[in-house]
Amino acid sequence: MPHLVLLYTPDLETDADIPSLCRALADTMLEQRDQAGKAVFPTGGTRVLAYPAAHCAVADGKGPYGFLYANLRMGSGRSEQVHKAVGDSLLQVLKRHLDALLQQRPIGITVQIDESQAQVYDAKHSSLHPLFNRPA
Template sequence: MAHATVEYTANVEDAFDLNALLALIARHMRDEAGGVFPVGGIRVRGIRLDHYVIADGKGPDDAFINIDVKMGVGRSAEFRQTYFDALFAAVRSFLEPMFTQRPLALSMYVEEAEGWKANSIYDRLKKAH
């Protein structure tokens, strides 16, 4: 399991390509993790936030993008540090033009989670290979 939720303020919706950002994160989870994240368990989604207050509430161009990642337990601290440093750097590079265009806060939080799930996507993936 590796799930990422990208929350972004409505005032940046036209300032970046959300689908490209989601694809970048999914590709990173598939290709840069060395098989640590099962492909069938990867989920990346974007959520536009229409209601928010940032800082003192007086900067109409203030914006934020936050990425919350949940993954199953068991990855080493070294893996988490190296992998998520690289993911954050890739996202930061992708969004670089926005930092010069407006006040922007970018954050990423990672959580190990235990959960219950049912997933037949694995069956489709097995048939495809």
């Protein structure tokens, strides 16, 4: 963890470069630092996944409306300052990446951060973390 999941209207698939958006969001997550200057997210655990909605209805359906929902799920223990800084940074990347489309037509963007408080099961198996946890 952290996992950032993007769910968006299918029209954005052709109008926005979603793969580069995913990379920009992941890079932004990896750049985040807490008040002590420590990385907020582990490199090997950072994931951005994007899915166009198979079906959707936006607003009254009378316009070329688009929508992108970004949900970041992270483990507990980070400060409210970190939550706000991360959310603001992700929103800025989304706005910058979608700016041309936002100028052309109505598009809604939502960023939501959920912190895992009461997990009842959390299992992990990864060969990614060892790649980034080696001494330099």
